[in-house]
Amino acid sequence: MQxxxxxxxxxxxxxxxSELEEKGIRxxxxxxxxxxxxxAARRIFDNIHRxxxxxxxxxxxxxxxxxxxxxxxxGFKLSWGPIYWGIISAFIGFILGLGIKLFMFKxxxxxxxxxxxxxxxxxxxxxxxxxxxxxxxxILWNNFALGVSKIxxxxx
Numbered sequence: 001m002q003x004x005x006x007x008x009x010x011x012x013x014x015x016x017x018s019e020l021e022e023k024g025i026r027x028x029x030x031x032x033x034x035x036x037x038x039x040a041a042r043r044i045f046d047n048i049h050r051x052x053x054x055x056x057x058x059x060x061x062x063x064x065x066x067x068x069x070x071x072x073x074x075g076f077k078l079s080w081g082p083i084y085w086g087i088i089s090a091f092i093g094f095i096l097g098l099g100i101k102l103f104m105f106k107x108x109x110x111x112x113x114x115x116x117x118x119x120x121x122x123x124x125x126x127x128x129x130x131x132x133x134x135x136x137x138x139i140l141w142n143n144f145a146l147g148v149s150k151i152x153x154x155x156x
Contacts, residue, residue: 001152003126003136005145009034013122016143020126023135029127056105060097067093121146 007013017030071089075082124145128136133150140148 001128001130001133001150003128003133003140003148003150005124005126005140005148007122007124007143007145009122010144012143013124016124016140016145019139019143020136023132023139025126025128025132025136031125031127033123033125035121035123056098056101057094058097059101060094063093063097064090065093067096 005016007016013032017032020030021027068086068090071092072082072086074089075085078085124140126136130152137148137150
């Protein structure tokens with residue numbers, strides 16, 4: 001059997017490995033793979049084929065709607081009329097909302113990612129016999145594994 005588990009990169013990985021070795025798992029049967037961090041910056045704008053679920057225009061559309069209602073209401077008293085002032089104020093609201101969202105994604109979200117110190121995960125693979133499976137799973141869960149899965153192999 002093979003047991004796969006993922007960890008955040010921390011000292012708990014080393015503690016799990018040392019506990020596994022104490023329980024009789026050989027070093028040759030333990031394999032650790034660190035994942036690489038993203039080197040390229042994430043794209044802000046989505047295309048038709050890929051979307052990350054974050055929208056830049058939602059606040060712009062909401063502000064455009066609100067500003068157009070207010071602009072059309074005030075436009076009855078102004079010289080160009082309510083239609084022109086509604087369109088002008090909708091455009092201003094959309095640009096304002098888009099600017100706020102761009103600022104939030106470029107500045108605030110980037111600082112939050114740097115402050116949190118998002119590190120890549122580590123994959124731990126253990127070759128074992130089915131008799132020691134529950135012990136290994138218990139050790140991995142006690143050392144704060146993010147996820148654990150097992151695969152049955154015929155060779156062992």
